[in-house]
Amino acid sequence: MAHHTRGNNIVKLKNFWRDRGIVLLVSIAFLMVFFGEFVSKVYLDKLWFESLGYSQVFWKKLLWEWGGRLTVGLFACVFIYVNLKLACKSVGTFRIRRKLGDLVISEELSANYLTKMALIISLVFGAWFGLVASSNLGMQILFTLTNTDWKMIDPIFGKDLSFFVINLPLLETLTGLLIGMVTLTLVSVTVTDVLSGVIGIPKGIEWTPPKNKAKQLPRKHLSSLGFILFMLFSGSTWLSRYGLLTNGSSSVQNIFGYTDYHARLPVLVVLTALTIVVAVSIFAVGFRNLKATLPIGISLLLVFGFVGGQAYPSFVQKFRVEPNELALEGKFIEDNIRFTRAGFDLTDLERKTFQYQLPDNGVDWSEAMQQFNGLPVWSAPALLTTYRQLEARFPYYEFFGATVDRYNTDNGVIPVALSVREILPSGIQDRNWQNVHIRDEYIKGNGIVASVASDRTPEGRPPMLISGIPPDAIESSEAPEELILTKPAVYVGSSRQEYAILNQNLSMETEANENDIGSHGIPLNSWLRTLATAWYFQDTNLLFSEDLTNESRLLFRRDVLTRVRHIAGSIIHFPEDPYPIVHEGGLLWILEGFTITDAFPLTNLTEFDGTGGVNYARNSVKVTVDAETGATIFYIVDEEDPLIDLYRRGFPGMFVGLEEMPSKVREHTRYSKSMLDLQARKLNQYHQETARVFHGQQDVWTLPQELSQNSSTVPYRSEYGIYKLPDEKDEAFLLTTAFVPRGRQNLTAILVAHNDPEDYGRLVLFEVPAQSQVPGPRQVEALIEQDPIISQQFSLWRTGGSQVWTGHIHLVPVGETLLYMEPVFLAAEEDAIPELRRFVVSDGYRVSMEPTLLEAIEALKGTGTNISNLEIVEFGDTQVSTVNWPREALEMLEKAEAAARDFDFSTFGKALQELRRLLQDLSLSEAL
Numbered sequence: 001m002a003h004h005t006r007g008n009n010i011v012k013l014k015n016f017w018r019d020r021g022i023v024l025l026v027s028i029a030f031l032m033v034f035f036g037e038f039v040s041k042v043y044l045d046k047l048w049f050e051s052l053g054y055s056q057v058f059w060k061k062l063l064w065e066w067g068g069r070l071t072v073g074l075f076a077c078v079f080i081y082v083n084l085k086l087a088c089k090s091v092g093t094f095r096i097r098r099k100l101g102d103l104v105i106s107e108e109l110s111a112n113y114l115t116k117m118a119l120i121i122s123l124v125f126g127a128w129f130g131l132v133a134s135s136n137l138g139m140q141i142l143f144t145l146t147n148t149d150w151k152m153i154d155p156i157f158g159k160d161l162s163f164f165v166i167n168l169p170l171l172e173t174l175t176g177l178l179i180g181m182v183t184l185t186l187v188s189v190t191v192t193d194v195l196s197g198v199i200g201i202p203k204g205i206e207w208t209p210p211k212n213k214a215k216q217l218p219r220k221h222l223s224s225l226g227f228i229l230f231m232l233f234s235g236s237t238w239l240s241r242y243g244l245l246t247n248g249s250s251s252v253q254n255i256f257g258y259t260d261y262h263a264r265l266p267v268l269v270v271l272t273a274l275t276i277v278v279a280v281s282i283f284a285v286g287f288r289n290l291k292a293t294l295p296i297g298i299s300l301l302l303v304f305g306f307v308g309g310q311a312y313p314s315f316v317q318k319f320r321v322e323p324n325e326l327a328l329e330g331k332f333i334e335d336n337i338r339f340t341r342a343g344f345d346l347t348d349l350e351r352k353t354f355q356y357q358l359p360d361n362g363v364d365w366s367e368a369m370q371q372f373n374g375l376p377v378w379s380a381p382a383l384l385t386t387y388r389q390l391e392a393r394f395p396y397y398e399f400f401g402a403t404v405d406r407y408n409t410d411n412g413v414i415p416v417a418l419s420v421r422e423i424l425p426s427g428i429q430d431r432n433w434q435n436v437h438i439r440d441e442y443i444k445g446n447g448i449v450a451s452v453a454s455d456r457t458p459e460g461r462p463p464m465l466i467s468g469i470p471p472d473a474i475e476s477s478e479a480p481e482e483l484i485l486t487k488p489a490v491y492v493g494s495s496r497q498e499y500a501i502l503n504q505n506l507s508m509e510t511e512a513n514e515n516d517i518g519s520h521g522i523p524l525n526s527w528l529r530t531l532a533t534a535w536y537f538q539d540t541n542l543l544f545s546e547d548l549t550n551e552s553r554l555l556f557r558r559d560v561l562t563r564v565r566h567i568a569g570s571i572i573h574f575p576e577d578p579y580p581i582v583h584e585g586g587l588l589w590i591l592e593g594f595t596i597t598d599a600f601p602l603t604n605l606t607e608f609d610g611t612g613g614v615n616y617a618r619n620s621v622k623v624t625v626d627a628e629t630g631a632t633i634f635y636i637v638d639e640e641d642p643l644i645d646l647y648r649r650g651f652p653g654m655f656v657g658l659e660e661m662p663s664k665v666r667e668h669t670r671y672s673k674s675m676l677d678l679q680a681r682k683l684n685q686y687h688q689e690t691a692r693v694f695h696g697q698q699d700v701w702t703l704p705q706e707l708s709q710n711s712s713t714v715p716y717r718s719e720y721g722i723y724k725l726p727d728e729k730d731e732a733f734l735l736t737t738a739f740v741p742r743g744r745q746n747l748t749a750i751l752v753a754h755n756d757p758e759d760y761g762r763l764v765l766f767e768v769p770a771q772s773q774v775p776g777p778r779q780v781e782a783l784i785e786q787d788p789i790i791s792q793q794f795s796l797w798r799t800g801g802s803q804v805w806t807g808h809i810h811l812v813p814v815g816e817t818l819l820y821m822e823p824v825f826l827a828a829e830e831d832a833i834p835e836l837r838r839f840v841v842s843d844g845y846r847v848s849m850e851p852t853l854l855e856a857i858e859a860l861k862g863t864g865t866n867i868s869n870l871e872i873v874e875f876g877d878t879q880v881s882t883v884n885w886p887r888e889a890l891e892m893l894e895k896a897e898a899a900a901r902d903f904d905f906s907t908f909g910k911a912l913q914e915l916r917r918l919l920q921d922l923s924l925s926e927a928l
Contacts, residue, residue: 040535068138073130084118087192223286230279245601263313333691339602356772357816359843374722376453398424403579407480415453422493443500445490447471460835486585499556521553575609581668593621595643620644671753701739747774775844
C-alpha cells in the first residue's frame with residue numbers, strides 16, 4: 001500500500017513538472033510574440049537612424065517619449081498603491097459567505113490579502129496610465145526645460161508668448177493626468193472602504209472592526225483625496241483663464257473680446273476661489289465635525305458656476321456690449337489683428353496700390369510677350385497624362401507628380417516642368433518575392449523627364465529636354481547642363497514602396513562620399529540583423545533567401561514623407577508632396593517643413609492641411625532627401641522662428657543652417673504653396689487694418705473661381721512663373737495668387753511671393769482700387785466662353801469626339817494694366833494624350849485665341865477697339881463694354897461689302913472681325 005502511495009506521488013510530481021514546463025513554454029512563446037515585434041522595431045529603428053546619421057536623435061526621442069510614459073506610469077502605480085495600502089489598514093478581518101445549494105462556504109480573508117490585491121491593481125492601473133499618456137508628453141517636458149522667451153508679450157496677462165505655446169499645454173496635460181489618477185484612486189479607496197464598513201456593508205460579508213486607532217482613518221483618507229482632487233480642479237479652472245485667449249466668444253469673429261475680459265475672466269477667478277473653499281471644507285470634514293460647511297460650499301460652487309459661467313456673461317454681452325460693440329470691442333479687435341498677422345508671418349507684408357489703367361491707354365506688347373514667356377502653360381494633369389503615355393515605357397514605371405522649377409540656359413532662366421520616373425509596385429507583372437524586393441530593375445526608378453513649361457511643339461506636345469530610358473538630353477534641344485543626369489537611380493521616391501534588399505554596388509561617386517552623406521541602407525552583415533528584419537516585416541524569405549549576403553543592404557521607408565516624418569516626429573508638419581531637383585548629376589527631393597501650433601494667443605484657428613486648425617505657422621524648414629542614397633538633411637530657412645529655435649536646442653545636430661545648403665540647391669528652393677494659400681486665407685479678412693473696417697467686415701475678400709480640367713469651377717490656384725513686377729527692374733521666379741471681393745468676381749488684389757535666394761520670402765500685396773473695376777479670372781473666362789469664334793471652335797472639337805481642357809488662367813502686370821493668358825488643350829475621349837492647341841489672351845475686355853502666344857498677342861493688339869471711350873456697365877459680377885452699336889455695326893457692314901465688291905479680301909476680313917468683336921460684346925452683356 002505504501003508502494004502504491006509512493007508511486008502516486010511520483011506520478012503527481014512528474015505531472016507537476018510537465019504542466020509547469022508547458023506553462024513556461026506557453027509563457028515564453030507569448031512573451032516572444034508580444035515583445036518580439038516591439039524589440040525588433042526598436043532595434044531596426046536604431047540601425048535606421050544610425051545609417052542616416054541621426055543616432056543622437058533616435059536615443060533622445062526614445063528617452064524622452066518613453067521616459068515620460070514610464071514616469072507617468074510609475075507615479076500612478078506608486079500613488080494608487082500607497083493609497084490602497086493605507087485604505088487596507090482600516091480593514092480588520094472579514095469573512096465572505098457563499099451558499100452553494102444546501103452547502104454554506106465561509107472564507108476568511110485578511111488585510112494582507114487585500115494588500116497583495118492592491119499591488120496587482122496598482123500595477124495594472126499604472127501600466128494603463130503609462131500607455132494612455134501621449135508620447136508627446138516627454139517632448140513637452142523637454143521643450144519646456146529648454147524654452148526661452150519669445151520677446152513678445154500678451155496685453156491681457158502680460159506673459160511672454162512662450163508661456164502659452166510651450167508651458168501652458170504641458171501644465172494642462174499634467175493637470176488632466178493628475179485629475180484622472182486621483183479620481184481613479186478615490187474610487188478604488190471608496191470600494192476598499194466599503195469592505196471596512198465605513199460606507200455600508202454588502203450582504204454576505206461578515207465584518208470584524210479594526211482596532212480603535214484605525215477607526216477614523218477611512219474618513220480622513222477620503223477627505224484628503226477629495227481635497228487633492230478639488231485643488232486640482234481649482235488649478236484647472238485657473239489655467240482655463242489663459243485658454244480664453246485662444247477660445248474667445250466675441251460676436252466679432254469669435255475673437256477674445258470685452259465679455260471675455262470683463263465677465264468670463266472674473267468669473268473664473270471666483271470659481272477658482274470657491275473650488276478651493278470646497279476643497280478645504282472636504283478636508284475639514286475628515287478631521288473635524290464640520291459637515292454643514294461642505295453642502296454650503298458645493299451649493300455656492302454649483303449656483304455660481306451656472307450664474308457666473310452662463311447667465312452673467314450673456315447679460316453683459318446682451319445689454320452692455322451689443323449696444324456699444326465697436327466702442328467696447330475696438331481695442332480687442334486691434335489686438336486680434338496684430339497677433340493674427342504675427343502668427344501667420346504677415347507683419348512684414350509689403351502693401352502697394354496697383355494704379356490700373358485701361359489697356360486702351362497703351363500696352364507695351366513686346367513687354368507683354370516677355371512676361372508671358374516665363375509662365376508655365378502646361379498644367380500638372382496635362383503633363384502627367386502626356387508623360388505617362390509617352391515616357392513610362394514599362395507598366396512598372398509611373399509618374400506621380402509634376403513640378404515647375406527654373407533652370408539656367410544660354411537664353412536665360414526658363415521655367416522647366418520636371419517629373420520623376422518611379423516604380424509602381426502594382427505594375428510588376430510577376431509579383432514574386434525577388435521581383436518585388438530584390439531585383440534592381442523593379443525596385444529602382446529611372447531618372448526624370450523634363451520639358452519646357454512655357455512652350456509647345458508644332459504637334460501640341462511639351463518640348464522635351466530630358467527623355468528616354470536611360471534619361472538623356474534630347475538631340476537638338478538646348479537642355480540646361482544642370483539637368484544632365486549621371487546618377488539616375490531612384491530608390492527613394494514620392495510614393496510608398498516595398499522594402500528593398502540592395503546587392504548592387506553604388507556609383508563610384510556615392511561610395512566615395514558615403515561617409516559624408518549617409519549610408520545607402522542598413523548592412524545586413526549579421527544573423528541578428530537579418531532575424532530582426534525578418535521579424536519586423538513578418539517575412540521568412542529573409543531568413544532563407546540565398547540572395548542575401550554580408551554585402552546586402554536593407555532600404556525601407558522609401559517614400560520621402562514617411563522617411564522625413566519618422567525622423568522629425570510630430571514637431572514638424574509636412575503638408576505638401578516633395579518636389580525633385582537635379583543636383584550634381586543626381587536627384588534630390590525637397591520637402592517643405594512647417595512649425596505650427598494651435599496655442600498662439602489672441603488669434604483664431606484656421607484650417608490647415610492635416611491638422612485640426614492652427615493659429616501660428618512658419619515654413620521654417622527645407623528637407624533634402626537624396627533619391628539614390630536616402631540621405632536626409634534638415635535645413636533651417638527661418639532663423640527668426642522661435643519654435644524652430646526651440647526644436648534645434650532640444651535636438652542639437654538634427655538641424656543645420658541655411659548657409660550649409662549647397663548654393664546650387666538653394667537656387668531651387670521656393671516659397672511654399674501651402675504657406676501662401678494659408679496666408680491668403682487669413683488676408684481675406686486681415687488685410688483690413690482698422691477696428692472700424694474689421695468690425696463691419698465691409699471689405700472681405702475671397703479667392704476667385706476658375707475652370708478646372710473638367711469644366712467645373714474650383715478656387716483659383718496659386719502658380720509659379722517668371723516675370724517682372726511693377727517698379728522692379730528684373731524678372732524673378734514668383735508665386736502668385738489673387739483675390740476678389742466676397743460675392744463678386746472683379747479683381748481686388750494680387751499676392752506675390754518671391755522665391756529667388758536673394759529675395760526669398762518677400763511678400764508683396766498689390767491692391768486694386770475699387771473704382772478701377774478690373775475683371776477677375778472668372779469674368780475673363782466668362783468673356784472667353786461667350787466669344788462666338790471661340791465657343792464655336794470648342795463646339796466643333798467636342799462634336800468631333802474630343803475633350804477640351806482649359807489650363808490655369810494666368811494674370812500678369814504689363815505696365816499699368818493686366819493681361820490674362822489661358823492655354824487650351826485638346827484630348828481624345830479614350831487614352832487621351834492632351835495636345836496644347838491654342839492660347840487665349842485677354843486684356844479683360846477683349847479676347848483672342850490663336851495657335852501661338854505671339855499670334856494671340858498680335859490678334860489682341862490688332863482689335864483696335866477704343867476701350868477708354870466705352871461706357872462701363874456692370875452686369876451682376878461681370879463687366880462688359882457697350883457703345884453706340886447700331887451705327888458702328890452698319891458702318892462695319894458697309895465697309896465689308898465695299899471691300900468684297902473690290903475683291904479686297906484683306907480689308908473684308910478685318911471689317912468682319914471688327915463686326916464680330918462688337919457683336920461679341922453685345923452677346924456677353926445680354927447673356928450676363
